[in-house]
Amino acid sequence: MLEVEGLRAGYGSVEILRGIDMKVEAGEIVAVLGSNGVGKTTLNMVLSGLVRPRGGTIRFCGRSLAGASPAEIVASGLIQVPEGRRIFPNMGVRENLELGSYGRAKPNRAANLEKVFAIFPRLKERIGQFAGTLSGGEQQMLAIGRGLMAEPKLLILDEPSLGLSPLLVEEMFALINSLNADGLSIMLVEQNVVQSLELAGRAYVIENGEVAIAGSAASVAADPELRRTYLGL
The missing domain is CATH 3.40.50.300 (P-loop containing nucleotide triphosphate hydrolases)
Incomplete structure (x- = not known):
């Protein structure tokens, strides 16, 4: 590969x-x-x-x-989840995830969002929060979820x-x-x-x-x- x-x-x-x-x-x-x-x-x-x-x-x-x-x-x-997470702290959880499909898999955004929430139920619970208010572990989940939104x-x-x-x-x-x-x-x-x-x-x-x-x-x-x-x- x-x-x-x-x-x-x-x-x-x-x-x-x-x-x-x-x-x-x-x-x-x-x-x-x-x-x-x-x-x-x-x-x-x-x-x-x-x-x-x-x-x-x-x-x-x-x-x-x-x-x-x-x-x-x-x-x-070929999708990278960078060191340090690099999320957008002043944007919501949903918006961070949706940005993952900006350049790839945009037609499947809604379905992929549900897949990410199935993998990370905590993100769905915090969907309305700003990303910067999440814990370190939740921010890492968000970063990986954003990568998965691009169907790597x-x-x-x-x-x-x-x-x-x-x-x-x-x-x-x-x-x-x-x-x-x-x-x-x-x-x-x-x-x-x-x-x-x-x-x-x-x-x-x-x-x-x-x-x-x-x-x-x-x-x-x-x-x-x-x-x-x-x-x-």
């Missing part, structure tokens, strides 16, 4: 991504792991068309994304557990598993190594803008370097 080869990108004179190779197959969860500053968010920005690559190729559903605008990438079905073929989740309580983190990962069980392909970009590897089928660990470890989630979890660096074992 998503094929990335030799991807290079950066800002000004600073190169952040130094030849990333990765892929996401249809119907799977792929975890992209790494600590702050290793290039995960830059990777997401490039895949979404917000940062232009300096080299390499990106193909989505068999088509090159070279030169594609963010709007064209969204229209193709591949959903990129950037740090969905960030800032959530341990209980809400458990709920969030259970939700991601449920979405995937319904057939949604997911690229999970996280610092939460242990739970991400329990959920994903395959994983990539990024260090200094390069893929340091890659393979099945089980093999990555058992890698001595990962256990030493991230788990302190």
Whole structure:
């Protein structure tokens, strides 16, 4: 579904991504792991068309994304839920969700809204509230719901557990598993190594803008370097 080869990108004179190779197959969860500053968010920005690559190729559903605008990438079905949620706090829950279908799936807006409310009943209960008055967990639900409104073929989740309580983190990962069980392909970009590897089928660990470890989630979890660096074992 998503094929990335030799991807290079950066800002000004600073190169952040130094030849990333990765892929996401249809119907799977792929975890992209790494600590702050290793290039995960830059990777997401490039895949979404917000940062232009300096080299390499990106193909989505068999088509090159070279030169594609963010709007064209969204229209193709590659949807990102960004780090920090990026909701519109002074707009209502409904309005935030409806904006998710602005560039894709607009004819199905009403039906998709009901699907989102079935997944997130709490959002339906708070439909009349301003988004900024929601709790952190509810805001994350809103951000994911907004992404689902666009009928994604591949959903990129950037740090969905960030800032959530341990209980809400458990709920969030259970939700991601449920979405995937319904057939949604997911690229999970996280610092939460242990739970991400329990959920994903395959994983990539990024260090200094390069893929340091890659393979099945089980093999990555058992890698001595990962256990030493991230788990302190």
